[in-house]
Amino acid sequence: MISELRIGTRGSRLALIQTSMVVDAINSISEDFNISILEIKSEGDLKPNENVSQLGLGVFTSELEKAVLEHRVDLAVHSLKDLPTIETKGLKTIIALKRADPRDVLINKWSKPLLDIPDGARIGTSSPRREAQLKHGRPTLKYLPIRGNVETRVKKALGNDYDGVVLAAAGLERLGMINEVTEFFSTKVLTPAPGQGAIAIQFRAEDLEKFKALENLSDKSTVASVTAERSLSKAAGSGCMVPIGAYAEVNNDNLNLFATVTALDGSQSYRVEVTGSANDPEIAGKAAFFELLDQGAGQLIDSNNL
Structure with a gap:
């Protein structure tokens, strides 16, 4: 029997591409769904001129979660890095598909690497994480907030x-804009946001049995990496x-995790690497968290209200 499946997503081209990837994956494992897509504006979309870091948690995800809980859609598709780490009551999250390139990248009008x-x-950049790490490595540059979808930010970056x-490399890759990149940063030079490059889908916890098959969309190594x-x-x-x-990174049954905490002004940075x-x-x-505390990162964790 064919069931209606309504999927909620943000309306940017990147979000729609990611949702299309999920739809194709669902159709590849099941013919039981007639899928429709509903575009939903997030708080971040509705406040395009405000600094994302000032809008709080779930700025790009909470409206989608609300739509699922209110039964306006059955699933929501998110960029995992935007999703708060504490699961919203009544929802279930699955990591879908294999992770894309997790690295951060630089695009600039000189086509030169950061050091040059x-x-x-x-x-x-509107990411405190990126700004802090960049200030630590190149404090003599000027870092300015920038908003808009990926295409808009690239256009602004090459303007006046x-x-x-x-x-994030993943977004450019999915948009077919990877050739714009000047420099790919090593994950130990500019360490990504947790979950960067991965896609998450959410549905109501009460529908767990109905969507059990969606667990087949997950890539085992991706799930282990982003969970850590x-x-x-x-x-x-x-x-x-x-x-x-x-x-x-996962190698067979081994997992290697590299992590950083950096002062917002770039003055201090703590780095750890653990194997599990x-x-x-x-x-x-x-x-990794407790090793960061042992190094003294607790002062940054407290001062930044982590």
Whole structure:
């Protein structure tokens, strides 16, 4: 029997591409759904001129979650890095598909790497994590807030008000804009947001049996990696606006997690690397958090209200 399946998504081209990827994946494992897509504006979309870091947690996800809970849609598709680490009551989250490139990238008008662009260059980013890490490495540049979808930010970066922008590689890759990139940052130079490059789907917890088959959309290594990263973030009590970076890689049953906490002004940075089991990734995340505390990162965690 064919069931109606309403999927909620933000309306940007990137969000719609990611949702289309999920739809194709669902159709590849089941012919039981007649799928429709509903575009929903997030708080971040409705307040395009405000600094994202000032809007609080769930700025790009809470309206979609609300639509699921109110039965206006059956599923919501998110960029995992935007999703708070504490599950919203009544919802269930599944990591869908294989993670895309997790790295951050630089686009600038000189087509030069970060270390070679001139002092005072105006680099756009609205991510406290990116800004903190960039200030730590290149304090002589000027970092400015920048809003808009990926295409808009790239256009702004090459215009009169900016000299460059730092973005996630995954979005550019999915939009077919990867050739715009000047530099791909190593995950140990500019450590990504927990879950960056991964896609999440949410549905009502009461529908768990109905959507059991969707667990087949998950990639085992991706799930282990992002679970470790988000476990660290959750242990710190943090959201996506906090300057924590984390990236985990899986090799067979082993998991290696690299993590950073950086002062907002870039003056201090703490870095740890832990190895654990891919079968219990949350332990690695918690271990990384406690190692950061042992190094003295607690002062930043407290001062940044992580």
